[in-house]
Amino acid sequence: MRSSLGLACLLCFITWMSLVQATHGPVSSCCLRWSTTMIQLDRIMNYTIQSEGICPIKAVVFQTQSGNRLCSDPNNRWAKRAMKKVNEKTKALLKVEQNEQGSASDNKPAVSTTPKKEPLKKGTGRKPTKT
Template sequence: MRFSPVIAALLCFTTWMSMVHASIGPMASCCYWRSKTRVPLERIVDYTNQSEGLCPITAVVFLTKRGRRICSDPNSDWAGKAIRKVDKEKEIKALQKMGGIKGSTSNITPAVSNTATNAPQKEC
């Protein structure tokens, strides 16, 4: 069987592109430094934790309503507040999905005491 130089070049190019994509692809979404940007907590909708390994620093990556990413120090007070806010909202949404909470109303019927109606009544 004859091996064509075109096939060899195509095979080399495909292998090279796979290696470049595998090594550079995940790095594109890494934080390389931590921002001191602080937006109002109402604008934060989600977060992910970035650990060292593929990425150069440890950070919390916040996602805003406008789709912006904020790389923050995971030990900062602001980051802690934002994480708690997002976690609380996720918990509320999960409870709403399960039917436990419907908006801000309650579907629990209040208990009424019957002690006054069960007492013997005197006739006048």
């Protein structure tokens, strides 16, 4: 009797934890504090904004070329400069991609260089007679 009650409690706890995990996502991905580290701006690939709600603080999460994450204060002057640099780089890349796609679609279809047969004129379709 005691073992079935313990098993029922364990199942309820596991179910509850699964629901919390499914609705809120893994808490380990949240920035819990801001870093004061300032890396070279050209090493930053992209960023995301972490809002308060599930996570305890609002932060800018920078993704580096090496795959590291750096959590910064969104009001920090360096963080604002870094976000601006990433936005400019992304905008430039999009412009290049659009130009490449546009130039590929601007190509006109190839025109055949073989001469077309002209329609036969009246009376020229017969073989000449020998005399």
